[in-house]
Amino acid sequence: MRILYLHQHFSTPAGATATRSFAMAEALAARGHAVTMACGQYAGAVTGLAGGYRHGRRAGPVGGFRVVEFAIPCGNHLRLAARAGAFLRYAARATGLALAGAWDVVVASSTPLSVALPALAARRLRALPFVFEIRDPWPELPRAMGLGSPLVWAGMDRLADAACRRAAAVVALSEGMAETALAHGAAAATLRVLPNGSDLDLFGPHVRPWRPDGLAPGVPLAVYAGAHGPANGLDQLVAAARLLRAGGSPLVLLLVGAGAEKPRLQAAAAALPNLRLLDPLPKPRLAGLLAGSQIGVQCLAPVAAFAEWTAPNKLMDYLAAGLPVVANLGGRAARLLEGGGFGPCGIATAPGDACALAAALAALAADPDRRAALGRAARAQAEARWDRRRLAEGFCQVVEGAAA
Template sequence: MGLAILYLHQHFSTPDGATATRAYNHATALAEAGHAVTLACGRYAGGATGLDGPFRHGQRRGEVAGFELVEFDLPYGNAQPLARRSLVFLRYAIAASHLALARRWDLIIASSTPPTVAIPALLARRLRGTPFLFEIRDPWPELPAALSKPGDGVPGPVLGAIGRLVDAACRQAATVVALTEGMARTALARGTDPDRLRVLPQGADLALFGPDARPWRPEGVGAQEMLAVYAGAHGRANGLGVLLDAAARLRGTGIRILLVGDGAEKPALMARATAEDLPVTFLAPLPKRRLAGLLAGADVGLLCLAPVPEFAEWTAPNKLAECLAAGLPVVANVPGRAQRLLAEGACGLSVPPGDADGLAAALLAMADDPARRRIMGRAARRLAERYFDTRQIAARLVATVEAVAGHATQARALAP
């Protein structure tokens, strides 16, 4: 008999959207395994839920890929001011709490960020005895604390409150899932029992991002240019200014950098590229199927983050998995986990964070040796098949959920 599962993931999208599809893949796998899944989300900029009916009483419902989707009328985007984003997080937590307490669920999956998804899970555990799985996709409050500057960022008292909430989630969750070993260590530091901790990495759809994708290039990008693609957020944390610094050193080399996505920093980046006549092209966020074709038509993938030491082990960019799945060699300026993966797979080049000269030199080395690029590209695909197959990762999530629910059922049966 299947489980009744409530999946809380505020930033949800199907592959028709331009953002991560981890929750879609996992909810689909759970439904295919015979479980009754209800996924609750908000309205995320760049996401596509698959629902198009009117909102009634602040929500709309429908079936997507075999599971029920509840979409709350709560618009959210990374360009919103911090206070507005925080309010949306809290409103989602309130709406999801009503849903979590409206019926008896066999299990709740609370996927963070934002960490406020833990509120309805903790309430349901306390009031109904419902076990929950807490997923850490970004470590809070550690990551925003690392990004904060004096007078700028999340206030200290708020970070303290978030820390206490995450402590409770890590200690009371039946299982904690982290995307990287570094994130797993933050969970252990907050009280997670090692026996209840699992690492399930970010993945990519190997069928979508693979040899069957139809390649294309944007208008104005020459067929003979070496095209290096960055696809992701354009925010302060991404540090994309260094890519423009590298582009300034690459004029006349036949190398073009393509930035795909959106974010608060994009207008300034576009203005600078135009003013300095840099070999940089910009595109709006693309649906995953369209992005797969773009990567198939590119020569190099780019992974770029701001020079924040904590990024080394605390980030799991889906853009890295997708570039590897597409068979692209990768040039990255992220140390730690990403650097180790590229070295292990012999499928890319790593440079120090913030090093524009190093980025330019790495791209020139790629441009000068097409045969090496092809060898690295094949190695990238093999690495993706070994570590980042989203179907295999989803199957492990299903097994984890079923084990958690089985243990919870057994514990209730033995309770006096």
């Protein structure tokens, strides 16, 4: 089967961003399908291609499938208008590819929501079935954060309606995202929840650990690894670092990543010796850092919609690494940290409560036995519930069923 996989932000594990689409494309290729991944130039991503661009694109084999990379830079550091322009340019180039190739099925992975445009065009003009994957619900999240305008949200609503109603299958990363798909008209029979998974080979206690220079071996280290944008609410971690220092906790907070808020966070960290920042790390390097850390930190802005409408990759990485997690949100993440039958694997604090966040971090920093128990439960849950290889099998079945 010939599959066109559209994901503007694709990266291999050599990059510093999410690798779900790499894993899914690799799984499809392992089942004998001819997969072509079409992507842009996302900040922090590594596509696996080298050499120059010809007519604004380059292509080649990567990981058992083919990658077509368009010379369209994009990233969270760009202003909203620039990012929107990159989204539309990618949609235009991907539409040309979708209409020109001999495909059996198209996979359109959102965000951005504009990735649905080439899939819809291929369905209308070529009668090609497509799978619509919702990694973040748009326009629900931008609307909840007040990003954009009512006119923009209305346009995105119409596009999401068309994508959900006309897709042969819809994949959502959480039950909350699945509810937004139903609200946009997706048929329940076409809908499948396939969460983010844990890469148990890349992350885990078997990985050789490392720690940043200048950090004493006995100092507990808490790592936040992810975007530094308005949605992440990292001012809460700055406030927590101040409280931890005032309370005498030896804990050091390390923020790894990039984004529009990073320059301001760096300025704040200059006055806080227990707060450090690093640039984004390739996944294998990040795996070593997590192996050398004591706590994983999940932080989001206090937006009520985040409780059920987000499925952070970093949380899956922390669990795979066997780290206890401190998260400042309720909903899905809080339930996950409760552990179910695997026992608790972290602490969830109230959104926006920096004092509670600092208290949870200080409590774990002072209790290595509790950290060890939570970390064992985290790895056990990752192995039993979130193994990405098992979730990839489900994804392959959805794509094959859509083509059929």
